[in-house]
Amino acid sequence: MSGPLRLVIFDVDGTLVDSQGDIVASMTTAFEDAGLPVPTRSKILSIVGLSLDVAMSRLAPDGDTDRMVRAYKDSYAALRVSKGAASSPLYPGARAALEQIAALDYVLLGVATGKSKRGLDGLIEAHGLDGMFVTRQVADFHPSKPNPAMIETALAETGVDAQHAVMIGDTSYDMDMAANARVTGIGVTWGYHPRTRLSAAHHIIDSFDALLTTLNDIWREHP
Structure with a gap:
């Protein structure tokens, strides 16, 4: 593409x-x-x-x-x-999905998490994900989700327009943050909030196997 x-x-x-x-x-x-x-x-x-x-x-x-x-x-x-x-095992299919998306030369990966920098750095090191994410937004430097600051900073750091960004998360806080930042939200059902709380999501997926197809559908809608 x-x-x-x-x-x-x-x-x-x-x-x-x-x-x-x-x-x-x-x-x-x-x-x-x-x-x-x-x-x-x-x-x-x-x-x-x-x-x-x-x-x-x-x-x-x-x-x-x-x-x-x-x-x-x-x-x-x-x-x-x-x-x-x-301590924090990757969900089934997570590593494969990350590697598949990271291999696309027109896509950058980022993180927006309520974790501290120390916690995120330790997790990335433990799972051998160094170099995977070009922007890492953590709780140390931003107001809590659903404030859009994390996403807005990620957009500024990467130079990507909001219409070409996607936020993937399991909670209403993630989807509300995406809506507040005017980016597309993809809710996932394997996490800690039930599907009924993901009402702000544009799309909802039930496994990592569906992620790339969903992304391609979004990108066709927003060329």
């Missing part, structure tokens, strides 16, 4: 990797450290995608957010070090 440069931006947790085990474990540690009742698993997973301070304040509005964030980060980092790539 010829035409303009394209940008495909991925969310991470719940989209590329299944990190729910360590997220729930670390959130449990944070709440126990603060002496607060631990939220249910479904409640914890419902806030994945938000920046950690925002997520924590939603789960524990009366808690010491700074202390709980530190406890969470320390726990998560320790689990990542002890478990390596097994």
Whole structure:
């Protein structure tokens, strides 16, 4: 395909990797450290995608957010070090899809995640994905999703127009962020929000096998 440069931006947790085990474990540690009742698993997973301070304040509005964030980060980092790539395994088909799309000479790949820079760098290193993403947007430098800042910065860094960019994610926060940035949103159903919460998505897919076909359909609509 010829035409303009394209940008495909991925969310991470719940989209590329299944990190729910360590997220729930670390959130449990944070709440126990603060002496607060631990939220249910479904409640914890419902806030994945938000920046950690925002997520924590939603789960524990009366808690010491700074202390709980530190406890969470320390726990998560320790689990990542002890478990390596097994801490956040790639979803089936994720690596193949990334490699297939990255091989297209008119496409750049990026990341927009609620993770910290430390967390994202560790994950990319653990999975051998160095050099895969030309732009990496993390929670350290942006307001939380669904604010469009992450996508807007990715567009500015790559020089790609919004109409030629796509955001792929598993949560309503990802799809609302895409809508706020005026880029096409592709929701995925294997993550942490049910299909019913992906109402802002332009397209919804059930497996990575469908991703390239969906991208080609979008690019034909926006040549």
